[in-house]
Amino acid sequence: MSESPEPDNSAPVRAGALSGTPYLQALNEEQRVAVEALDGPVLVLAGAGTGKTRVLITRLAHILATGRAFPGQILAVTFTNKAAREMFERVEGLVGASAQGLWLGTFHAICARILRRHAELVGLKPSFTILDTDDQIRLAKQVLEAANIDEKKWPARALVTVIQRWKDKGLAPAKVPASAASEFANGRALELYGQYQERLRTLNAADFGDLLLHSLTLFTRNPEVLADYQRRFKYILVDEYQDSNVAQYLWLRLLAQGGGNICCVGDDDQSIYGWRGAEVGNILRFEKDFAGARIVRLERNYRSTPHILAAASGLIAHNEGRLGKTLWTEGEDGDKVVVGGVWDGAEEARMVADEIEALQRQGCRLDDMAILVRAGAQTREFEERFILLGIPYRVIGGLRFYERHEIRDAVAYLRVLAQPDDDLAFERIVNVPRRGIGKASLQTIYRLARAEGIALTTAAGRLVETDEIAPRARGSLSRLLDDFDRWRAQAQTMTPSALAKGVLDESGYTGMWRNGKSADAPGRLDNLKEFVAALEDFETVGEFLEHVSLVMDHDRAAGGDLVNVMTLHSGKGLEFDTVFLPGWEEGLFPHTRALDQSGHAGLEEERRLAYVGITRARKRVRISFAANRRLFNQWVSAIPSRFIDELPPDHVEHMTSPGLYTGRGAGRQGGPDAGLSEMGMAFANLRSRARPGPAIDADARRFEAAKRRGAGIVGVGDRVFHQKFGYGRILAVDLNKLEIIFEKAGIKKVIDSFVKPA
Ligand code: ATP
Ligand code: MG
Numbered sequence: 001m002s003e004s005p006e007p008d009n010s011a012p013v014r015a016g017a018l019s020g021t022p023y024l025q026a027l028n029e030e031q032r033v034a035v036e037a038l039d040g041p042v043l044v045l046a047g048a049g050t051g052k053t054r055v056l057i058t059r060l061a062h063i064l065a066t067g068r069a070f071p072g073q074i075l076a077v078t079f080t081n082k083a084a085r086e087m088f089e090r091v092e093g094l095v096g097a098s099a100q101g102l103w104l105g106t107f108h109a110i111c112a113r114i115l116r117r118h119a120e121l122v123g124l125k126p127s128f129t130i131l132d133t134d135d136q137i138r139l140a141k142q143v144l145e146a147a148n149i150d151e152k153k154w155p156a157r158a159l160v161t162v163i164q165r166w167k168d169k170g171l172a173p174a175k176v177p178a179s180a181a182s183e184f185a186n187g188r189a190l191e192l193y194g195q196y197q198e199r200l201r202t203l204n205a206a207d208f209g210d211l212l213l214h215s216l217t218l219f220t221r222n223p224e225v226l227a228d229y230q231r232r233f234k235y236i237l238v239d240e241y242q243d244s245n246v247a248q249y250l251w252l253r254l255l256a257q258g259g260g261n262i263c264c265v266g267d268d269d270q271s272i273y274g275w276r277g278a279e280v281g282n283i284l285r286f287e288k289d290f291a292g293a294r295i296v297r298l299e300r301n302y303r304s305t306p307h308i309l310a311a312a313s314g315l316i317a318h319n320e321g322r323l324g325k326t327l328w329t330e331g332e333d334g335d336k337v338v339v340g341g342v343w344d345g346a347e348e349a350r351m352v353a354d355e356i357e358a359l360q361r362q363g364c365r366l367d368d369m370a371i372l373v374r375a376g377a378q379t380r381e382f383e384e385r386f387i388l389l390g391i392p393y394r395v396i397g398g399l400r401f402y403e404r405h406e407i408r409d410a411v412a413y414l415r416v417l418a419q420p421d422d423d424l425a426f427e428r429i430v431n432v433p434r435r436g437i438g439k440a441s442l443q444t445i446y447r448l449a450r451a452e453g454i455a456l457t458t459a460a461g462r463l464v465e466t467d468e469i470a471p472r473a474r475g476s477l478s479r480l481l482d483d484f485d486r487w488r489a490q491a492q493t494m495t496p497s498a499l500a501k502g503v504l505d506e507s508g509y510t511g512m513w514r515n516g517k518s519a520d521a522p523g524r525l526d527n528l529k530e531f532v533a534a535l536e537d538f539e540t541v542g543e544f545l546e547h548v549s550l551v552m553d554h555d556r557a558a559g560g561d562l563v564n565v566m567t568l569h570s571g572k573g574l575e576f577d578t579v580f581l582p583g584w585e586e587g588l589f590p591h592t593r594a595l596d597q598s599g600h601a602g603l604e605e606e607r608r609l610a611y612v613g614i615t616r617a618r619k620r621v622r623i624s625f626a627a628n629r630r631l632f633n634q635w636v637s638a639i640p641s642r643f644i645d646e647l648p649p650d651h652v653e654h655m656t657s658p659g660l661y662t663g664r665g666a667g668r669q670g671g672p673d674a675g676l677s678e679m680g681m682a683f684a685n686l687r688s689r690a691r692p693g694p695a696i697d698a699d700a701r702r703f704e705a706a707k708r709r710g711a712g713i714v715g716v717g718d719r720v721f722h723q724k725f726g727y728g729r730i731l732a733v734d735l736n737k738l739e740i741i742f743e744k745a746g747i748k749k750v751i752d753s754f755v756k757p758a
Helices: 029-036 052-065 081-099 107-122 133-146 156-168 189-202 208-221 223-232 246-256 306-316 345-361 376-389 405-418 423-429 439-452 456-463 471-491 496-506 509-514 521-537 541-553 592-614 642-646 678-686 698-710
Strands: 042-045 074-078 103-106 235-238 262-266 294-296 337-344 369-373 393-395 563-567 576-581 617-631 634-637 652-656 719-722 726-734 737-742 746-751 755-757
Touching: 029 052, 029 294, 042 052, 052 074, 052 081, 052 235, 052 262, 074 081, 074 107, 081 103, 103 107, 107 208, 107 223, 107 246, 133 156, 133 189, 156 189, 156 208, 156 246, 208 223, 208 246, 223 246, 235 246, 246 262, 306 337, 306 592, 306 617, 306 642, 337 345, 345 369, 345 376, 345 576, 345 617, 369 376, 376 393, 376 521, 376 563, 405 423, 405 471, 405 496, 405 509, 405 521, 405 541, 423 456, 439 456, 439 471, 456 471, 471 496, 496 509, 496 521, 496 541, 509 521, 521 541, 521 617, 576 592, 592 642, 719 737
Parallel strands: 042 262, 042 294, 074 103, 074 235, 235 262, 337 617, 337 652, 369 563, 369 576, 393 563, 576 617
Antiparallel strands: 617 634, 719 726, 719 755, 726 737, 737 746
16 A cells, blocks of 8 residues: 655765755855755754755755755655745755655645555545544534533533644543543543544544644554655655644654654744644754754854844843854844834834835835734734725735634624624524524524525514424524614614624623633634724724725735735744834733743743744834733733843834824823824724614515415415424414414414415
């Protein structure tokens, strides 16, 4: 089953013989050593922007150009698909078509490729499906149900996270030590993990963690398969090694035990995925694991100006748990790192957008600018500002704010309130959070809506007065419709923001994420808070919805010159001329959650994140903090991040905004800019007079029903047939509702369009 590697009939060419090749000349001494040390393990341990990725790419090209290996004998692992694509393009640029056939990709992609070839050996069929998070949660729910565990107390998402952590550590159920038992479901997590894996196998499916875990199992249980791959991969190259987790580390170690020509590059100061199971210890242990390893240090930074590099180095020096390294760079000092205080988030967005426009006027490209935020929810204010000014932007590694799952759900709730006929919105949230309105009930609703050409909410409204839908679902549906009515009434008096908060809380939507405990739940909750905050700028729900549709409609040019917006985590490995780092306030950055969950280690990881942020910049860094931030739905006076104090003063220029951004009345403590600021005026122009649509008119309903009866479909005393209840005779007619005595099912209320004369 396993394929044998391509024959190795290449005539080895001594490294160095081609030293004259141009790609080698584009390297400094140390980089060249790292590229040319082709035999045996090599670790390039070096700070940001020193050319680690460049070394890896050149090494790859060098192996190919010197004919030391065929593309199919080289395994190159990167951290993201984007990085993999870029690496491929750059290698191709150096060696042309001979880059085809490389095993170049993320750990997951490569493992999936290997697993497809040997699926049977781990109990899968080659066509196995790879599950996404939603599927995983659904599966975990089934497992919990089968085990009679209360999902309210022990949510499926939390189980998925526990399982994921074990998988990150390379632990199959049989290998989880008793001491690692989680408190989940009173210690039953391990048993559930086993059942979860069983279910996956029955479904012929694997989740993301399985891709690695199964590959590990494959290799450990089948030495001949492992030996095959060890022979095949003559060269192994790994970027961002500091962020590999234990499973990935074990996997690499198994493969490298063959020839041992493994080259890893990384920077302990840029390890930012500890919260997801990455172990910076892997990089520190390299020498022990790979005997005779050659450690290459690169000290010259080619990316940033001296001020930027010095600011970043000064900051990271505050971390204790690090190897420490010297970095230097040549060239003009350039701008100092600019740190600016602003009044609030809106002003921050204004300031950044203004500077972007100013740079653009000077001839700078938008592509060369990035905004790196700590939390996903921070992107909203920038996005709205950009849309307003027509500055094209892209959100990398994530969705634009209003495209995010939880935001769409929240918007759907408001849409149903404003527009009861909005079927799409109704469908989206009728059973979110789950309220026991299952497929069968929904189908009944669809059927009636279709049959009568009415909206789903209207159909639902009729059905809850009958016995068409099973009692439990009917109860939930009826409560939901009552909620809609109540919220609609509230909409007349409450502010949109207060209304939205109430709706999200009372519908159980916020609670669904709060109980979620999954890794992404906190971020989603933050986004929901940001959503409620965004509504403060609007007078009616209708105005807000109008705004959302405008924003969603915004030209989504995929290519072209666009400002890059992303989280600091997604910025890893990238570089830009200008980098904006907003929101440097205590609580936001360092983020409270990191400190609460991991204490000092958490703080150090946050600091590494700050280091990653600053070192993305070639020429300009703009750090900002707001005096007032809407955190957890209320205005708080924010304190500048401790990281700002830690920046070496010689390389920083402080700037405060009062005077620069006027138009703000005095004395509005802790509140947003309520006056008609530039932004407010512009938003005012965007507002329409749209009001929430009225609930479906009762008269129209009566008229409709009368029309139907007039058509003489059925009447009292008629014998009829109903799909679910069978034959019966009509006892009473109330508009479109019929009371029927069924021969088998007894007396039921049903909808007239669901019966046929019999
Ligand atoms: P990070 O830690 O952020 O991932 P890195 O160490 O991988 O950074 P690279 O991205 O490889 O660094 O290089 C940083 C920049 O410096 C790139 O623009 C690269 O082209 C340039 N560079 C690297 N080495 C040299 C060199 N010898 N001569 C000129 N430019 C170089
Ligand atoms: Mg790199």
